[in-house]
Amino acid sequence: MDRIPILKLGGALIVTIQVDMHDRLALALEEDLTAMIARTGARGVLIEISALEIVDSFIGRMLVSIAAVSRMLDAETVVAGMRPAVAITLVELGLELTGIKTALNVERGMALVQARLSEDHDRGSDLEGLED
């Protein structure tokens, strides 16, 4: 396996991390994601990590880097399905996953992305009585 599949669904790209990440795989994922955001105009990247029992600083950095690059391309990154033990470890390690939103599961993560898409939609249409 040299590539992690990226699923396009609505305005989101969904990635499920199931395998041990290594340098080359992480780099390939970042490249594939950015290429796909550019090609599809996706507004959100959902990374599902429920299979990961450990998120070390390498994976933490990879997530932060993917989020930063995606943001440049105007897509928001949401990490979904983090195990409670992983959350505890991340806080203990001081890895803050800057710039990354989290969601309990993919469904809620998708809701975040959809909210963003409908904001776009509102902004694009002629709105009357716009508040705030």
Next chain:
Amino acid sequence: MDRIPILKLGGALIVTIQVDMHDRLALALEEDLTAMIARTGARGVLIEISALEIVDSFIGRMLVSIAAVSRMLDAETVVAGMRPAVAITLVELGLELTGIKTALNVERGMALVQARLSEDHDRGSDLEGLED
């Protein structure tokens, strides 16, 4: 990795196959899927196999078995993202994936599941002028 993560999204369960399947993993996936169909009332199971360069008779049987069990629980199985080379091999091997719908990608597969959900919805509501 002893479990393949299953993502619930709308009325569908989405599974991305990325790793080499072996007996125990295939069995665990089937068990997890059936339990999750029962718990969530999902109407569709989407299995994304774009990462698979080879679908041998073991994986073929696994897919057919998952589809058969899912059907018992009133959920339809859609295999998405099959590589062209895999399709050729399956036909050559005479593996017909009975009872399984296929879709070019997850987005189209999701459309199949959504169509089924809206059929449910129509049937549940008071319909007038129902044809056929």
